[in-house]
Amino acid sequence: xxxxxxxxxxxxxxxxxxxxxxxxxxxxxxxxxxxxxxxxxxxxxxxxxxxxxxxxxxxxxxxxxxxxxxxxxxxxxxxxxxxxxxxxxxxxxxxxxxxxxxxxxxxxxxxxxxxxxxxxxxxxxxxxxxxxxxxxxxxxxxxxxxxxxxxxxxxxxxxxxxxxxxxxxxxxxxxxxxxxxxxxxxxxxxxxxxxxxxxxxxxxxxxxxxxxxxxxxxxxxxxxxxxxxxxxxxxxxxxxxxxxxxxxxxxxxxxxxxxxxxxxxxxxxxxxxxxxxxxxxxxxxxxxxxxxxxxxxxxxxxxxxxxxxxxxxxxxxxxxxxxxxxxxxxxxxxxxxxxxxxxxxxxxxxxxxxxxxxxxxxxxxxxxxxxxxxxxxxxxxxxxxxxxxxxxxxxxxxxxxxxxxxxxxxxxxxxxxxxxxxxxxxxxxxxxxxxxxxxxxxxxxxxxxxxxxxxxxxxxxxxxxxxxxxxxxxxxxxxxxxxxxxxxx
Numbered sequence: 024x025x026x027x028x029x030x031x032x033x034x035x036x037x038x039x040x041x042x043x044x045x046x047x048x049x050x051x052x053x054x055x056x057x058x059x060x061x062x063x064x065x066x067x068x069x070x071x072x073x074x075x076x077x078x079x080x081x082x083x084x085x086x087x088x089x090x091x092x093x094x095x096x097x098x099x100x101x102x103x104x105x106x107x108x109x110x111x112x113x114x115x116x117x118x119x120x121x122x123x124x125x126x127x128x129x130x131x132x133x134x135x136x137x138x139x140x141x142x143x144x145x146x147x148x149x150x151x152x153x154x155x156x157x158x159x160x161x162x163x164x165x166x167x168x169x170x171x172x173x174x175x176x177x178x179x180x181x182x183x184x185x186x187x188x189x190x191x192x193x194x195x196x197x198x199x200x201x202x203x204x205x206x207x208x209x210x211x212x213x214x215x216x217x218x219x220x221x222x223x224x225x226x227x228x229x230x231x232x233x234x235x236x237x238x239x240x241x242x243x244x245x246x247x248x249x250x251x252x253x254x255x256x257x258x259x260x261x262x263x264x265x266x267x268x269x270x271x272x273x274x275x276x277x278x279x280x281x282x283x284x285x286x287x288x289x290x291x292x293x294x295x296x297x298x299x300x301x302x303x304x305x306x307x308x309x310x311x312x313x314x315x316x317x318x319x320x321x322x323x324x325x326x327x328x329x330x331x332x333x334x335x336x337x338x339x340x341x342x343x344x345x346x347x348x349x350x351x352x353x354x355x356x357x358x359x360x361x362x363x364x365x366x367x368x369x370x371x372x373x374x375x376x377x378x379x380x381x382x383x384x385x386x387x388x389x390x391x392x393x394x395x396x397x398x399x400x401x402x403x404x405x406x407x408x409x410x411x412x413x414x415x416x417x418x419x420x421x422x423x424x425x426x427x428x429x430x431x432x433x434x435x436x437x438x439x440x441x442x443x444x445x446x447x448x449x450x451x452x453x454x455x456x457x458x459x460x461x462x463x464x465x466x467x468x469x470x471x472x473x474x475x476x477x478x479x480x481x482x483x484x485x486x487x488x489x490x491x492x493x494x495x496x497x498x499x500x501x502x503x504x505x506x507x508x509x510x511x512x
Contacts, residue, residue, distance in 0.1 A: 032288045033057050034478065035276045037263050038295030040068025042454030042467040044246045046293045048101065049475040051253040058287055059255060060278045062262035066247050068295070069424055069455070070464055072240025073329075075417040077367035080329040080375050082421050084342050084356050085239040086112075086232035089465035093472060098233075101249065102242045107233040108362055113339060116178060117405060118346040123178075125344065147171035161430075165196035182346045185353040186379045187323055187427060195428040198461055236364045239464070261285065265306040266292060268447045277306075291478050292447075293471065295454035297322065297423055302439045309442050316438035319431065320459055324382045325424035327375045328398035329417045334359060334372045336412040343407070350401040351386070352376045374408070376401065382422050391418040426459040440487070451478070453486065466490040 034050055036043045039061035050057045065071050069082050087107065089095050098107075116123040124131045133141050148171030156164040162183060167175045183191050235241040251257055261278035267286075268274060277286045294301050299317035302309055309317075342356045358365040359372035366373050376398040380386045386394070395416035402408045426432075436459050443450050451474040452458050454467040462470070466489050473484035 032290050034291045034293060035060065035287050035289040036293045036295075037276065037301070038062075038068065038454070038457070039066050039243075039247065039257065039259070040295055040454060040467070041070050041243065041464050042295040042457060042471040043068075043293065044243055044250065045097070045468040046453065046471040046475050047250040047255050047257075048097075048246055049472055050479070051250055051255060053475070053479045055479060056254045057256075057293075058258065058289075059250070060258045060261040060263060060276060060287070062260070062296070064259050067240045067243035069325075069421060070239045070243060072238030072365075073327075073417075073419050075329070076415075078329065078331060078373050078417070079238050079240075079365040080327065080358050080373050080417075080419075081238055081240075081356065081361075082325065082327060082419065082424070083354075083377060084361060084375075085234075085464055087234055087239070087464075088232040089463075091465055091469050094465045094468050097468065097472070098242065101246050102235060106235055106241065108236055109231055110234050110341070110361060111231050112341060113360065114342050114344065115340055116182075116344045116346055117407075118177065118181075120347075120406075122343070144171060144173045144177075147173035160196055161192045162194040162196055162198060162428075163191040166191075178346060181348050182344055182353065185345075185351070186425070188379065188381060189427075189429070193430055195430060195432060197433065198428040234361055236362050238358075238362065238365060258285070263296060263304060265304045266294075266301065266447070266450065267306045268450075271446065271448070273447045273450050291449040291451065293451045293453055293474055293478075295452075295457040295467070295471075297426075297456040298436065298439055298452055298459040301450070301452065301457070302442065305447065309446070313438055313442045316435040319435045320439075321427045321429060322423040322456075323425040323427055324380050324387060325421045326378050326380055326386065326394070327419045327421075328378070328394050329358075329419070330374045330376065330395065330398055330402070330413045331366075331371055331415040332374055332402075332408050332412045333414075334366075334370055336408045337372050337374060338407055345405065347405065350404055351378060352398065352401050352405075353379050355402070355405075355407060371414075374402065379425075387420065391416075394418050423456055426456060426461060428461070432459070449478075451486070458487065460490065462490050 033055060034057040036046050036057050036059045039059050043059055047057050047059050070085055072079050072081055087098060114125050116125050121135045123135055136144065151168055151171040155168045158164045159168050166179045180191055183194065187194050247257060258278065261280045263276055264279050265277040266273050267277065273289060273292045275286050275288050276292060277284055299320040302313060302317045337357055339360060340357055341360045342354055344354055345352050354377040356375035357372055358375060378386050395418065398416065399413040403410050453470040453474050455462045458470065470486045470489050473486045476482045477484055
């Protein structure tokens with residue numbers, strides 16, 4: 024087997040998404056030259072902006088909003104504040120042939136539900152407060168306790184099962200707790216009645232956000248340019264096959280490219296590759312019980328069907344959640360509402376229909392032509408655009424987009440963490456897939472920033488505490504959340 028060996032002995036970063044490129048950028052600021060290895064030909068991971076025939080669209084939508092001032096400062100440092108647009112948030116839920124404002128608008132919700140159903144939902148919530156579900160460890164039990172069984176079944180069950188592809192009873196409550204911190208029906212109603220300027224205490228309810236004029240990929244493409252100018256090696260199409268370790272430390276990373284193995288010596292590894300794949304790649308390999316824990320961590324895959332339609336035939340929302348069980352699409356983005364610079368013509372927009380899938384299932388393996396046809400029909404079924412409005416379409420598939428919070432996932436993550444700490448403590452998992460945690464972009468960046476400080480400065484930030492504490496999303500001083508406390512890793 025042909026192979027090459029590099030004598031580089033600086034940090035090696037696995038993955039050129041937000042976490043990986045943030046790590047490379049932060050190392051460079053400290054005068055440390057790193058090497059980035061990326062499995063694909065694309066910069067930005069799930070935060071990339073795809074370009075097709077002059078059209079731009081995201082893998083999902085990526086709001087730029089954070090309570091972490093260090094992350095916000097880094098956004099402006101990489102891209103510059105002049106490249107950000109301030110966008111009003113407009114999103115709705117589609118259910119039962121009606122659109123519900125989200126965040127909750129009390130008048131709109133009452134009008135759609137009608138007084139009798141609204142009273143039933145309120146009574147269901149009151150009953151859930153008096154007699155909460157006995158098991159709140161699942162998404163179903165947790166959300167029923169927060170909103171009552173009736174609203175849970177109306178607004179949360181169908182959509183969540185579309186996203187994850189399994190019954191809501193099999194999804195752990197941790198996912199809801201991370202995404203909807205401290206929010207229940209009473210607080211949602213209260214936020215609906217408060218003046219708009221006072222609604223930022225709950226992340227899910229913010230009314231505006233920043234967004235790069237050409238999408239989030241604009242930031243990561245610029246970041247890649249900056250780190251390369253500072254001497255960082257950026258190796259694309261280099262999937263990692265093994266991380267070699269001995270005497271309690273990782274010593275090299277092996278990647279495969281062009282039929283050859285490339286071995287890169289390392290002083291440390293910052294990894295945003297999927298956590299189970301990282302552990303499975305360790306050489307020598309971990310014991311069977313660790314590999315069994317790795318095999319038990321699963322992912323949900325994702326595909327976007329982007330459709331070009333006349334702007335006046337679409338809707339004004341940034342995105343619409345599709346809770347209807349009559350169609351398979353889970354969410355629809357309107358990229359012109361994110362930024363008018365995403366589309367090449369003033370009278371057109373691009374709608375991104377998001378399908379949550381498993382790699383190898385019927386949607387994943389369907390032809391692009393079939394998927395464009397399906398998405399067009401579903402837009403018409405929903406009444407979001409009139410028949411015949413679609414003028415073109417493209418498909419992008421994204422494997423391992425969402426780490427699944429299936430039952431027992433946390434104990435498996437703990438096994439992998441413990442083994443890495445004991446056998447290769449200079450390997451630092453960061454980011455969403457790297458930590459098997461449903462992090463936002465800012466959380467992913469922050470974990471990388473803290474990991475770099477630990478490596479370069481010898482600090483003891485607990486990167487695993489990012490995006491877990493209940494107060495993380497709270498309105499603390501109005502500007503930022505505190506850094507995680509300095510504890511042993």
